[in-house]
Amino acid sequence: xxxxxxxxxxxxxxxxxxxxxxxxxxxxxxxxxxxxxxxxxxxxxxxxxxxxxxxxxxxxxxxxxxxxxxxxxxxxxxxxxx
Ligand SMILES: [Zn+2]
Numbered sequence: 582x583x584x585x586x587x588x589x590x591x592x593x594x595x596x597x598x599x600x601x602x603x604x605x606x607x608x609x610x611x612x613x614x615x616x617x618x619x620x621x622x623x624x625x626x627x628x629x630x631x632x633x634x635x636x637x638x639x640x641x642x643x644x645x646x647x648x649x650x651x652x653x654x655x656x657x658x659x660x661x662x663x
Pocket of ligand 1: 599600601602603604634635636637638639
């Protein structure tokens with residue numbers, strides 16, 4: 582998959598959000614590419630879905646590992662909503 586191309590396409594729709602933290606994708610595809618947003622493919626039951634990952638979440642995921650990241654994320658979401 583061509584990430585910059587996908588970012589441009591999603592930015593053009595105006596409603597891209599980080600899969601993990603709901604941060605919104607910059608309105609301009611170029612900006613999203615420069616900030617380091619990533620597009621990943623999640624295998625689904627019938628169709629693969631495409632998710633956006635913001636630069637902050639990518640960094641955390643790299644530092645904490647998948648499991649630690651998800652645990653940390655649920656704590657963070659909980660703290661901000663309850
Ligand atoms: Zn994020």
